[in-house]
Amino acid sequence: MIDKNKIMILCKVVDNFGDIGVVYRLARALSDLRPELELSLVVSNLESFHKMASQIDPTKKIQNFRYKNAIWKIIDWNLEVENGKLKTESEKLETENDTDKLSTFHFPLSIILECFQCGRPDWLEEQLFSPEFTRSVQIIQIDYLTAEEYADEFHLLKSGTRKANIKKIFFMPGFTEKTAGLIINEQLAVSNEQSGAPASPSRFSPFRFRSIPSQDEGTPAAGLQSLAHPAFKIFFFAYEDDCSAAVKGIAEFQSKMRESRADFTVVVYLAEGKSSAPFEESWKNFNSPFKIEKIPFLQQEEFDYFITTMDFLFVRGEDSLARAALTGLPFAWQAYKQDENYQLVKVNALLDRMKEYFEPEIFEPIQSFWQSYNDYENATKSAPLTQMLLDSANQKNTKGFCNFAQKLHANGNLAEHLLNFIDALAL
Secondary structure, eight states, X not given: OOOTTEEEEEEOOOSTTHHHHHHHHHHHHHHHHOTTOEEEEEESOHHHHHHHOTTOOTTOSEEEEEETTEEEEEEETTOOEETTEESOTTOBOOOSSSOOBOSSOOOOOSXXXXXXXXXXXXXXXXXXXXXXXXXXXXXXXXXXXXXXXXXXXXXXXXXOOSSTTEEEEEEOOOSSTTSOOBOOOGGGOOOSGGGOOOOOOOSSOOOOOOOOBOSSTXXXXXXXXXXXXXXXXXXXXXXXXXXXXXXXXXXXXHHHHTTTOTTOOEEEEEESSTTHHHHHHHHHHTTOOSEEEEEOXXXXXXXXXXXXXXXXXXXXXXXXXXXXXXXXXXXXXXOOOOGGGTHHHHHHHHHHXXXXXXOHHHHHHHHHHXXXXXXXXXXXXXXXXXXXXXXXXXXXXXXXXXXHHHHHHHTOBHHHHHHHHHHTSOX
């Protein structure tokens, strides 16, 4: 019999923070929906986990982690286990009184979420496929996020294993109603009147799709979004690469805006990491044309809220792409570099999903910059970025991004779809 209340989540960290970021986000979303779930997170790099969840102790092989009213088990992927026992008897399982020694480790093997084709640690593989193990287990492969059509086709596609009692199925994140959708956490739930969804309480203010009120009657202003702010705020998070075109595009944007408003100011908030150095180098080469501020590595909940305070987002990879798309803010996405420029296939697939929400002349600079920004065989063009930023500041493209985000919210929460799938499993 499958105990549907026990879920093990596997994460082999490849991209320093991207993989564990999605896994941590998924665990949070599951616990928010059902605090009574017994979650176990098996993670190969606890140092990375610690960066976004400071409670994690990277030195402990097994530990408890308190999230709101839930307690998760955090397990080091690299455990040394023999016949169900830890080889190092001095390891402790952290309980509320922190006194119980762990002599035998009981694996909660009922539902296993195998994230990003990570496989399984040796000790788990041995346990699952030993002749003595006869319990039913459902492995759910949470795959990479993509807008490509195969996500629709692979979602809920069954896959074989070496034993009949170990079943496996694909569960595809995506941008359409035919996929599982995106992970939607409480503090990023849409709460504007157009969404039709109520705000969820959390320690951070829920994001509302923004329209800037004018001084009369509180009606939306047609012009510059940043009129209500001291500066036009840009968040920059990218892979380590030449940032000259991005810096030039932003500088030209500020210059053009100052033709009609002399005090117009841009502030770029640089995310901590490898991308900040090349951006700062290019910025200095252009004689520091706008203000920059470096932001430290943020806890995940803090990051989620922080980006909603921006006017424009540069994001990379999978997790920050999903966050940006859900906010309804204008953004530029940098995909992970692949052989033969294959990342352009992924970029174009997402552009194809987005274009119906924009007027053609407004979408053209978005498409042009995204394609140029992700083409690693040719120099990035700055002019489309300048136009994209001008359209953002003057709210010409903001409705399109907002409508795209509303569609993603309407597709539903991946975590909720996942729990519904688990509920429907035959015992």
